[in-house]
Amino acid sequence: MRLDQATPEQLREWQTALNEQYKSLQQAGLNLDLTRGKPSAEQLDLSNALDGILNGTYTDDSGTDLRNYGGLDGIPEAKQLFAQIIDVKPEEVMIGGNGSLTLMYFAVQTALQHGVADADSAWIKESAGASIKFLAPVPGYDRHFALCEHLGIELIPVTMNADGPDMDQVEQLVKADSSIKGIWCVPRFSNPTGTVYSEQVVQRIAKLGTIAGANFRVFWDNAYAVHTLQENATALPNLMDYCRAAGTEDSVYLFGSTSKITFAGAGVAFMASSPANLNVLKKHLSFNTIGPDKVNQLRHVKFLKDMGTLNQHMAKHAAIMQPRFNAVLTSLRTELGDSGMGSWTEPEGGYFVSFDSRPGLAREIVKMAAGAGVKLTPAGATFPYGNDPQDSNIRLAPTYPTVAEIEKAMAVFVLCVKLASINQALAA
Amino acid sequence: MRLDQATPEQLREWQTALNEQYKSLQQAGLNLDLTRGKPSAEQLDLSNALDGILNGTYTDDSGTDLRNYGGLDGIPEAKQLFAQIIDVKPEEVMIGGNGSLTLMYFAVQTALQHGVADADSAWIKESAGASIKFLAPVPGYDRHFALCEHLGIELIPVTMNADGPDMDQVEQLVKADSSIKGIWCVPRFSNPTGTVYSEQVVQRIAKLGTIAGANFRVFWDNAYAVHTLQENATALPNLMDYCRAAGTEDSVYLFGSTSKITFAGAGVAFMASSPANLNVLKKHLSFNTIGPDKVNQLRHVKFLKDMGTLNQHMAKHAAIMQPRFNAVLTSLRTELGDSGMGSWTEPEGGYFVSFDSRPGLAREIVKMAAGAGVKLTPAGATFPYGNDPQDSNIRLAPTYPTVAEIEKAMAVFVLCVKLASINQALAA
Numbered sequence: 001m002r003l004d005q006a007t008p009e010q011l012r013e014w015q016t017a018l019n020e021q022y023k024s025l026q027q028a029g030l031n032l033d034l035t036r037g038k039p040s041a042e043q044l045d046l047s048n049a050l051d052g053i054l055n056g057t058y059t060d061d062s063g064t065d066l067r068n069y070g071g072l073d074g075i076p077e078a079k080q081l082f083a084q085i086i087d088v089k090p091e092e093v094m095i096g097g098n099g100s101l102t103l104m105y106f107a108v109q110t111a112l113q114h115g116v117a118d119a120d121s122a123w124i125k126e127s128a129g130a131s132i133k134f135l136a137p138v139p140g141y142d143r144h145f146a147l148c149e150h151l152g153i154e155l156i157p158v159t160m161n162a163d164g165p166d167m168d169q170v171e172q173l174v175k176a177d178s179s180i181k182g183i184w185c186v187p188r189f190s191n192p193t194g195t196v197y198s199e200q201v202v203q204r205i206a207k208l209g210t211i212a213g214a215n216f217r218v219f220w221d222n223a224y225a226v227h228t229l230q231e232n233a234t235a236l237p238n239l240m241d242y243c244r245a246a247g248t249e250d251s252v253y254l255f256g257s258t259s260k261i262t263f264a265g266a267g268v269a270f271m272a273s274s275p276a277n278l279n280v281l282k283k284h285l286s287f288n289t290i291g292p293d294k295v296n297q298l299r300h301v302k303f304l305k306d307m308g309t310l311n312q313h314m315a316k317h318a319a320i321m322q323p324r325f326n327a328v329l330t331s332l333r334t335e336l337g338d339s340g341m342g343s344w345t346e347p348e349g350g351y352f353v354s355f356d357s358r359p360g361l362a363r364e365i366v367k368m369a370a371g372a373g374v375k376l377t378p379a380g381a382t383f384p385y386g387n388d389p390q391d392s393n394i395r396l397a398p399t400y401p402t403v404a405e406i407e408k409a410m411a412v413f414v415l416c417v418k419l420a421s422i423n424q425a426l427a428a
Numbered sequence: 429m430r431l432d433q434a435t436p437e438q439l440r441e442w443q444t445a446l447n448e449q450y451k452s453l454q455q456a457g458l459n460l461d462l463t464r465g466k467p468s469a470e471q472l473d474l475s476n477a478l479d480g481i482l483n484g485t486y487t488d489d490s491g492t493d494l495r496n497y498g499g500l501d502g503i504p505e506a507k508q509l510f511a512q513i514i515d516v517k518p519e520e521v522m523i524g525g526n527g528s529l530t531l532m533y534f535a536v537q538t539a540l541q542h543g544v545a546d547a548d549s550a551w552i553k554e555s556a557g558a559s560i561k562f563l564a565p566v567p568g569y570d571r572h573f574a575l576c577e578h579l580g581i582e583l584i585p586v587t588m589n590a591d592g593p594d595m596d597q598v599e600q601l602v603k604a605d606s607s608i609k610g611i612w613c614v615p616r617f618s619n620p621t622g623t624v625y626s627e628q629v630v631q632r633i634a635k636l637g638t639i640a641g642a643n644f645r646v647f648w649d650n651a652y653a654v655h656t657l658q659e660n661a662t663a664l665p666n667l668m669d670y671c672r673a674a675g676t677e678d679s680v681y682l683f684g685s686t687s688k689i690t691f692a693g694a695g696v697a698f699m700a701s702s703p704a705n706l707n708v709l710k711k712h713l714s715f716n717t718i719g720p721d722k723v724n725q726l727r728h729v730k731f732l733k734d735m736g737t738l739n740q741h742m743a744k745h746a747a748i749m750q751p752r753f754n755a756v757l758t759s760l761r762t763e764l765g766d767s768g769m770g771s772w773t774e775p776e777g778g779y780f781v782s783f784d785s786r787p788g789l790a791r792e793i794v795k796m797a798a799g800a801g802v803k804l805t806p807a808g809a810t811f812p813y814g815n816d817p818q819d820s821n822i823r824l825a826p827t828y829p830t831v832a833e834i835e836k837a838m839a840v841f842v843l844c845v846k847l848a849s850i851n852q853a854l855a856a
Binding site for chain 1: 464466467469472475476479480481482483484486493494495496497498499525526527529530533534542571574575578687691692693694712715716717718719720721722723724727
């Protein structure tokens with residue numbers, strides 16, 4: 001039944017029935033969680049061979065002893081392999097520690113305090129006390145927003161379309177305001193919408209460096225670069241190639257990691273940019289680190305080997321994740337399809353399903369679900385300052401629970417969506 | 429022969445003979461290096477069992493899956509073990525990545541930008557544009573100095589005595605100038621002098637928080653806490669106990685790592701402070717990391733087990749290092765003992781021998797040694813801004829080369845010391 005085709009009487013009947021169901025679910029004492037973008041234990045098991053894979057050999061191909069100090073930007077074999085994940089050249093890569101968030105924080109903070117090039121290019125110098133701003137396609141990733149807020153950078157939301165950020169908006173904004181110094185992008189299987197940026201969007205992003213103010217940088221967090229849920233998932237156009245064509249290689253910082261390839265907490269993160277940019281970053285990096293853990297890099301190279309092996313490994317992840325995503329999507333399609341009560345993404349990869357309720361209901365739905373024992377990502381979390389102006393976006397994270405848990409949680413979720421929608425319709 | 433008892437004729441004869449020796453050494457084409465405070469491959473081999481030690485078990489005692497996300501400050505077992513290395517309680521510890529330098533940088537930067545407690549305690553707020561200053565006992569560790577310089581913090585050298593920093597100087601300085609916000613300490617087997625801070629010095633350092641300006645912190649880099657070269661090496665008094673007695677637990681940040689216990693580039697770093705301080709640091713840390721590599725923590729806990737096992741392991745390091753230190757000291761004693769040409773430390777632990785030439789000769793000696801194929805740490809490196817006002821301190825790092833290499837390098841070194849000293853005496 002479509003919400004907008006129901007009579008008030010039908011709605012009231014429905015409301016009564018749903019309220020009954022909600023009460024009985026409340027009494028079921030559920031304790032379920034759809035908040036966490038974490039791999040399941042089954043996925044982590046796929047990489048258990050990492051520990052012990054070195055078999056006593058701690059040297060790279062050139063014979064360097066990886067146990068000792070030295071090497072600020074990673075071992076050649078890791079650069080070679082990880083460059084392919086994010087579609088850049090090995091000489092454009094530097095390897096970090098166990099999380100790309102640390103590299104992103106470092107890149108933003110360095111640009112802010114010390115400059116993207118020399119000291120005069122420090123964003124704080126240019127701003128003379130005024131706000132530095134970043135564009136945030138929304139809905140987006142809360143840790144990107146929190147990082148900026150922590151460093152005093154203001155976030156300007158821009159619309160996320162089906163093919164990536166609304167580039168008309170983006171271009172207009174960066175042209176008009178030179179204090180906009182960055183944009184956050186999760187270009188393939190975007191968090192939370194699963195969007196893959198189109199050829200045209202990627203091309204326009206590569207050209208932002210030519211129209212934005214000085215020292216602007218694209219923060220290209222390609223966290224789900226190889227994290228497909230199905231064969232022949234939509235590919236991401238090569239940003240760096242478009243930058244080369246536009247002469248804007250200095251305007252982009254790319255990020256990736258094996259966090260959701262091997263171990264979420266013990267993987268290897270990496271970033272890429274022009275060699276000129278990497279030299280600047282390494283100069284500053286040398287003051288705060290003795291260099292990343294090269295032994296863990298070697299473990300990863302030995303384990304993931306090459307892109308063929310890596311893609312086979314990712315197919316095993318997909319086989320574990322598919323039934324979980326299917327459980328979410330089946331529930332949404334069956335229970336809310338053509339209901340007029342919400343829309344959702346059906347991603348070809350990544351870690352999330354993004355749901356949009358009717359405006360003004362997300363907080364209410366999350367609260368109702370919590371009341372019946374189902375924890376959802378807080379409404380608003382996908383927007384800067386926790387402020388979803390429509391109060392409609394809810395991020396569903398189905399990787400960590402079991403399929404049975406997801407089915408139970410989704411039964412609660414769709415019920416809450418229905419009940420909240422009907423309550424709202426009747427109150428109107 | 430003592431330099432000051434030789435006649436000009438004797439000196440000239442000597443000079444001629446040494447010049448001959450120097451020339452023949454130049455022709456020997458040596459390529460030796462005494463610059464690097466790095467463990468040797470033999471030392472690193474002691475920890476080869478780390479990779480593979482988990483045997484497929486990636487959970488801690490409480491059953492937490494250490495492969496996944498979660499845990500900002502380390503696993504309980506690591507806190508328990510590493511607390512003992514730096515003499516604090518487990519609840520005073522947080523675990524970092526593979527290097528303590530990163531934790532130090534983070535602690536200084538957080539204090540500077542975000543505050544040691546609330547936002548009002550940020551050093552930059554208090555300074556209102558004026559310089560923030562740190563005290564640097566000299567000679568000291570160049571990376572401490574470089575870190576401060578990178579963050580715009582001014583360094584004030586203070587004298588290092590045989591029992592630690594000159595506390596009269598230190599107390600006078602911090603009382604007189606509230607913009608002094610920190611002091612660098614390497615309290616046991618100090619880099620490069622090998623000094624172990626005495627009971628009285630430690631006690632006075634614990635009380636600095638009561639006489640310094642607001643938001644002052646001691647940076648206690650206990651890098652060589654368990655790195656003894658002999659049994660019954662001088663112990664370090666417990667700083668935190670003295671802080672508890674003085675009510676100054678908030679005034680100290682302690683640091684340590686397994687970099688020179690297991691793998692220099694793939695160990696585990698940690699820091700300690702009052703739980704109140706740790707809470708502040710963790711709040712800020714959460715914006716730049718998903719948490720440290722817990723799997724590597726578990727490897728270290730399984731490998732090092734307890735302080736008994738750890739100390740046995742350190743004794744194996746000592747057995748490898750002793751002949752190397754002996755090679756340095758034997759050469760110095762035999763060739764320069766009672767010569768009046770220099771003095772040196774005879775450390776009971778740590779990684780260095782600190783040599784002081786006659787004033788004005790360190791740069792010349794380092795240059796001469798380089799001319800004969802022996803690389804020494806640049807003169808001045810042990811002072812802020814590379815400025816050794818006496819131009820006399822040279823850091824010798826004997827852990828990385830073989831004993832035979834050290835013997836050859838030291839033959840060059842003592843020759844250069846003699847020649848430079850005689851040249852200076854004759855020019856006077």
